[in-house]
Amino acid sequence: MFLQLHPDNPNPRNVKTIVECLLDGGVIIYPTDTIYGLGCDIFNHKATQRVAAIKKVDFQKIHLSFVCADLSDLSKYTKSISTPLYRILKEHLPGPYTFILPASKEVPKLLQNKKNTIGLRVPDNKISQTLVQALGRPILSTSLPGEMVEEYTNPELMYENFKDMVDIVVDGGTGGMIPSTIVDCTTDEYEIIRQGLGEFNE
Template sequence: MLLEISPDHPEPRKIRRAVEALEAGEVIAYPTDTVYGLGCDLMNKRAVEKLYSIKQMDASHKLAFVCPDLSEIARYAIVENQAYRILRHYLPGPYCFILDATREVPKLIQSKRKTVGIRVPNHEVIRAITRELGRPVISTTAQRDREDPHIDAREIRDTFHGLALVIDSGAGGMVPSTVIDLTKPRPEILREGAGSVEDFV
């Protein structure tokens, strides 16, 4: 089902519909400040398995946490002072930062290194959804391996079968987020994407 939501002033009743789908263990598609994302409730094991199935991902493929703001991050990731300064400067924004995981992170979505990817997109729709849900949405990009990201909500609906809801807030971007590992002594760029990396080189 397609659901149009204003990107700048998301309608609360529509945000509630998206949250109800997540609470019911469904997978939804939503806009971010980079490419469209696919996601589900972090704490629902069946929903996470459904997300992997819909995207046809290998179990080793890592997912990111989408949080509404910095205050939520410390519950799921260990944030030292240097890392916090970086997060505060660059988020919300088109970055995914890799941090050491806390015990709050379900084992199903931890990497072998016990790290997590954290995103706070500069897009009010998904941030409103995570605020209303009360916990992060576990997220992956709306693209198949070796294909360009899908930028149109209808295209996403027709490509990824099994989605309960596809939020249409206009065309998405073509460039995914920049991924930076903050678990090393110096930040390490793992993927150069939409965010500038000048300060990390």
């Protein structure tokens, strides 16, 4: 299915269709404030396995992050946040960043890794925020497979390429070509793992 959502005023009926699809174990392609992502419900085991299969990556090795609605939503999925770290998160989010943080018990067991960390995002994007709020929990998210970045800016091309693998491609306009900046905040020395769109300042 190919569904359009206005970037500033997403159609509630289409939002409802997408959320019902996610709750039913569906996999979607949807816009963020950086590149388009591949997403599913964090609590649906089969959907998360499908995402790994689409990426052609072993589930244990796949880089997954939770796309959250806001900071209070994000704070459920990590252990207690210190005041200095909270200040940094507040300064950078919503924005084009993925913060690697210690996972809390709210993270489904299936998604817990050996390091017991989780990538958390709050994109500055009305569509992704609206979908997460309507779903009532984060969207499990990862980048699309392959290196064809140019093709991943055009929702119609993504639909042509992935319509047999995903349930819905959400057209929220032309996507970006630069992924999020990944910052590891699991130690006192914050480390930029990948420099992406966001300029990180401590």
